[in-house]
Amino acid sequence: MNTGERDSEMVWVNGKTGPSAVAMISGLAQGLTLGVGCFETMCVDHCRLFRFSNHYERLLRGAGKVGVTLPLVGDLRQAILELIEINGYQTSSCRVRVSCYLDDDSTITVIATSKMPVRESTSATVLSPYRVNEYSALVGVKSSSYAMNFIALREAKQLGADEALMLNTSGELCEGATSNLFLVKDGVVLTPHLESGCLPGIAREAVIELCGELDIPCCERSLNLAELHDCDEAFLTSSVRRIHPITSFEGNSIVNSAEGTVAELQSAYEAKVYGSE
Incomplete structure (x- = not known):
């Protein structure tokens, strides 16, 4: 995905959806300055989330380790499905990334979607x-x-x-x-x-x-x-x-x-x- 395509996609940040190009994260957040955070990359096909509960459990373990908090599992799943629909992937495959960054005593959670990368078969x-x-x-x-x-x-x-x-x-x-x-x-x-x-x-x-x-x-x-x-x-x-x-x-x-x-x-x-x- 080129920069223009990426910036035209909508992202979800702490419950609010907006264009990727204008999504705001504090420049002083430890997630940005120190890399304190965790993420998951999920594969979605026609709104079917590949092993979502397994991804959430691993994200939850990582969150406990780095000191961030997650949305409830049902809320996160619903937010992902809504973003998939907003970005037009409900009848195709896409990649979903959920990132949780530390920002002092709070957490910045970002959900982003993108086209599946084209790879060689081997x-x-x-x-x-x-x-x-x-x-x-x-x-x-x-x-x-x-x-x-x-x-x-x-x-x-x-x-x-x-x-x-x-x-x-x-x-x-x-x-x-x-x-x-x-x-x-x-x-x-x-x-x-x-x-x-x-x-x-x-x-x-x-x-x-x-x-x-x-x-x-x-x-x-x-x-x-x-x-x-x-x-x-x-x-x-x-x-x-x-x-x-x-x-x-x-x-x-x-x-x-x-x-x-x-x-x-x-x-x-x-x-x-x-x-x-």
Whole structure:
């Protein structure tokens, strides 16, 4: 979305709806000056919110950590649906971002919608030089302090990739800059455990549940770079990406079979999970 399209969209700020271009936030708010806040990015299709209750629960945990308050779950959902209608997305797909920023003793809550980004059907990935701190106070929080992820992704794109994979400070595989990471080896789905410092992704959780329903072995554990190089298949997950096969890492090809585990999960995800709400 270009600047003109973005500015023409309406946004919701603390119960009031107005043009994005004139939405006002205090220049002294800690959410702006210090990045004290949290956010969620949700995928919406024909007014169906992908796992909204899961997003709200994670946002609530993050809010408690950074010290902001949220609208009640029903009020927030209604505000999102009303904004979707105002911006004309009720019969299409869109991305919704809910951000909560600290402003002294109060909270600024902003809801914004945008067109779904156009992506390639697969991902080329590189290793970021930046590491996730698994001991950080923000582990598990989708924090507004997102600069490291932004820089990692920008540098990956400069190298011709569309996602940066990151290790934690212990040298374990952790996550993508904007996604969770899964490997497949000998029919077993593997993903870094939450102790690695990775975000407890909503799509990640859905994939783990799907593996159980499809009787696909799935294990959350410590993973290393050698296992990424040696895997049979690999994929990324996020609410916006859904299940996104990785076809290369650092220029080395990863083959995802059209009849493999990733394809099976993709089909099940689209049929069951995405249309569940």
